[in-house]
Amino acid sequence: MVKFLLILLIISLVFRFVLPVILRLLVGRFVQKQARRYGQQFGGGASPFEGAFGGRPAAPTPPPAGGNVRVDFVPPKQDKGTPRDFKGGEYVDFEEVK
Template sequence: MVKFILTLLIISFVVRYVVPVVLRLLVGAFVQKQARKYGQQFGGTPFESPFTPPTGPPPSSPGEVHVDYVPPKQKKSKPTEFKGGEYVDFEEVK
């Protein structure tokens, strides 16, 4: 009977204190391995924020904005003569 209780206490101690530590180490190593594999596959570094600002030349002076492309402006054409809108005959139905 004493042997059974001692075995039960040892198993409960291992399950309560040792298993969580071992699992934390194993899962952490697995996550790091997957992050490295992801970084190699997609060309990024592990745990890199996807919202990093683009790396480009900084503006030459504070407050100055550099624009790479400006679309051409289209001139608004004014109608030369207004002939009215589209009219539809209307009948009131009772």
């Protein structure tokens, strides 16, 4: 009986402390491999996880000097009111039933 409890204790300690460390290493390497594969497939050798897993980090962009703001995209202005091509919807009369 004592031998069974000792074996059960050892197995539970392995599952609790050793197995998570091994799984983290394996999953981390798998994610790195997949990120590299998809990075090469969709253009460029840089992967999105390169900075997080020890690769060269991305260089931060410097802030605009002198309070100037750089705008990359300005959405087109829409006319206020209803659009011209809207012809209305289909309206259904109903009665409130109490």
